[in-house]
Amino acid sequence: MSSVSSIAPPRAAFAPAPARLFSPGAWWGIFAVTVLLAAVPLLNLVFAPGHALHVSAYTVALLGKFMCYAIAALALDLVWGYTGILSLGHGVFFALGGYAHGMYLMRASAQSEGQRLPDFMVFLNLQDYPWFWSFTEHAAYAWVLVVAVPGVLAFVFGWFAFRSRIKGVYFSIITQALTFAAMLLFFRNETGFGGNNGFTDFRSILGYPVTAPGTKAALYLVTLAALLGALVLARKLTQSKLGRVLTGIRDGETRLMFVGYDPHWFKLFVWTLSAVLCGIAGALYVPQVGIINPSEMSPANSIEMVIWVATGGRGTLIGPIVGAGVVNGLKTWFTSVMPEYWLYVLGLIFVLVTLFLPRGIVGLAASLRARLARKEDGA
Numbered sequence: 001m002s003s004v005s006s007i008a009p010p011r012a013a014f015a016p017a018p019a020r021l022f023s024p025g026a027w028w029g030i031f032a033v034t035v036l037l038a039a040v041p042l043l044n045l046v047f048a049p050g051h052a053l054h055v056s057a058y059t060v061a062l063l064g065k066f067m068c069y070a071i072a073a074l075a076l077d078l079v080w081g082y083t084g085i086l087s088l089g090h091g092v093f094f095a096l097g098g099y100a101h102g103m104y105l106m107r108a109s110a111q112s113e114g115q116r117l118p119d120f121m122v123f124l125n126l127q128d129y130p131w132f133w134s135f136t137e138h139a140a141y142a143w144v145l146v147v148a149v150p151g152v153l154a155f156v157f158g159w160f161a162f163r164s165r166i167k168g169v170y171f172s173i174i175t176q177a178l179t180f181a182a183m184l185l186f187f188r189n190e191t192g193f194g195g196n197n198g199f200t201d202f203r204s205i206l207g208y209p210v211t212a213p214g215t216k217a218a219l220y221l222v223t224l225a226a227l228l229g230a231l232v233l234a235r236k237l238t239q240s241k242l243g244r245v246l247t248g249i250r251d252g253e254t255r256l257m258f259v260g261y262d263p264h265w266f267k268l269f270v271w272t273l274s275a276v277l278c279g280i281a282g283a284l285y286v287p288q289v290g291i292i293n294p295s296e297m298s299p300a301n302s303i304e305m306v307i308w309v310a311t312g313g314r315g316t317l318i319g320p321i322v323g324a325g326v327v328n329g330l331k332t333w334f335t336s337v338m339p340e341y342w343l344y345v346l347g348l349i350f351v352l353v354t355l356f357l358p359r360g361i362v363g364l365a366a367s368l369r370a371r372l373a374r375k376e377d378g379a
Contacts, residue, residue, distance in 0.1 A: 313360025
């Protein structure tokens with residue numbers, strides 16, 4: 001009689017198939033949208049103003065700003081949509097990344113004008129750069145700060161918050177207090193960050209004029225690449241075993257602890273990663289918009305990020321990107337036509353999404369596709 005092992009299939013036959021990063025249809029959709037977005041700055045450079053295919057510099061800058069917001073929304077979705085941690089303070093990480101990059105941009109702009117100090121330091125009668133401005137004349141060091149400053153702050157804050165088992169609405173209130181305190185600190189002139197005016201009037205980046213069309217196009221394409229990279233990274237993370245642990249924390253943290261997991265380290269990891277992604281988004285935002293000031297840290301900005309995620313559909317990754325584009329597109333239109341009504345419209349959007357679209361725009365689209373599929377099957 002042959003042994004059981006001789007007729008048993010190999011163990012790999014019972015291993016589950018690895019999860020696909022995206023379906024073929026999703027890949028084609030991502031490719032099509034990427035090509036369309038990548039063509040925008042090229043149309044601005046190739047075709048002269050007045051041509052039917054010309055895209056204005058304003059549109060290039062606006063879409064670049066929207067993509068920065070999309071990266072921040074994607075980062076928030078990792079902690080809120082997948083881990084169940086509602087943060088009302090992600091604006092501080094976005095602004096810190098912007099300030100870290102802005103320090104380099106201010107020094108580069110001053111050097112391009114033959115000045116030793118930026119204008120705001122001259123106005124404050126400063127004789128030299130503060131100590132924390134050291135080495136910021138080097139772009140590589142500034143980019144390290146873009147990652148390190150939000151990451152270290154998030155790690156330290158998360159270490160104490162998660163070890164103390166702070167969660168739910170208490171955690172949300174503390175994060176909102178954190179961003180409000182940071183905003184008040186950066187409003188002070190003596191902190192060395194430009195006070196309420198912040199950093200502005202950028203002229204040079206890596207030796208190229210910031211306002212040149214080619215530089216704007218390069219910044220736009222780098223932002224597009226960063227958004228795609230963040231999406232693939234987040235998808236890879238959420239499809240892994242780590243991602244299943246994160247959703248376990250969201251759906252039942254106590255049960256996860258009962259089976260032997262320590263949620264503290266998992267929450268700390270995803271919280272720090274989310275802050276780093278927000279910092280990168282802020283760093284890409286500053287040279288394209290041309291300004292960074294403490295108002296970016298206002299609690300209202302962090303609440304807007306939550307609305308982007310909720311509108312698009314939290315826990316979907318694609319949803320927050322869609323939500324950031326839709327809400328900010330409406331904001332751009334309303335603030336140019338009826339600016340005094342925008343806050344009312346924003347509140348109405350949040351209420352309507354909460355009541356009628358709990359799964360957001362992406363969830364609604366998925367429900368409609370499923371309904372159409374059932375009708376076709378019935379037919």
